[in-house]
Amino acid sequence: MKKELKVVPIKDGTVIDHITGGQALNVLRILGINAKTDAVVSVVMNVRSEKMGRKDIVKVEDRELKPEEVDKIALIAPNATINIIRNFEVVEKHKVYLPEVIEGIMRCSNPNCISNSEREPVIPKFMTISVDPPRFRCFYCERIIEDVSGYI
Numbered sequence: 626m627k628k629e630l631k632v633v634p635i636k637d638g639t640v641i642d643h644i645t646g647g648q649a650l651n652v653l654r655i656l657g658i659n660a661k662t663d664a665v666v667s668v669v670m671n672v673r674s675e676k677m678g679r680k681d682i683v684k685v686e687d688r689e690l691k692p693e694e695v696d697k698i699a700l701i702a703p704n705a706t707i708n709i710i711r712n713f714e715v716v717e718k719h720k721v722y723l724p725e726v727i728e729g730i731m732r733c734s735n736p737n738c739i740s741n742s743e744r745e746p747v748i749p750k751f752m753t754i755s756v757d758p759p760r761f762r763c764f765y766c767e768r769i770i771e772d773v774s775g776y777i
């Protein structure tokens with residue numbers, strides 16, 4: 626008998642699959658899930674994946690994540706898929722979407738950028754120049770950001 630213990634089904638909630646290997650904890654941070662959360666959350670890291678080499682999976686029980694919440698995940702995990710589960714069935718499945726222009730989600734890594742100015746702050750704005758791996762260019766100072774995990 627083959628037991629698939631890695632991916633135990635959940636009754637209701639959200640399964641985020643195909644997360645770039647090693648990014649699951651950053652995904653939790655983007656979703657605002659931390660030690661204070663009441664949600665039942667399962668994290669599986671470094672699952673072998675034919676397509677991706679290795680991937681992470683996050684399951685959040687009894688919570689259906691909204692598109693505006695999950696699209697932020699695309700900043701670090703562009704291949705992530707979102708599965709909404711109701712009564713053990715996948716009722717919705719979609720890929721995260723990385724917009725061409727990203728406003729107000731992450732900060733610029735350049736401390737001298739006008740978007741980091743305390744006196745005249747402007748809303749940070751980035752152009753997506755590559756989806757996988759994700760790379761962004763600051764609209765104001767043109768700095769390229771490759772690893773956004775520290776700037777979300």
Ligand SMILES: [Zn+2]
Pocket residue numbers: 733734735738739740763764765766767768
């Ligand atoms: Zn900048």
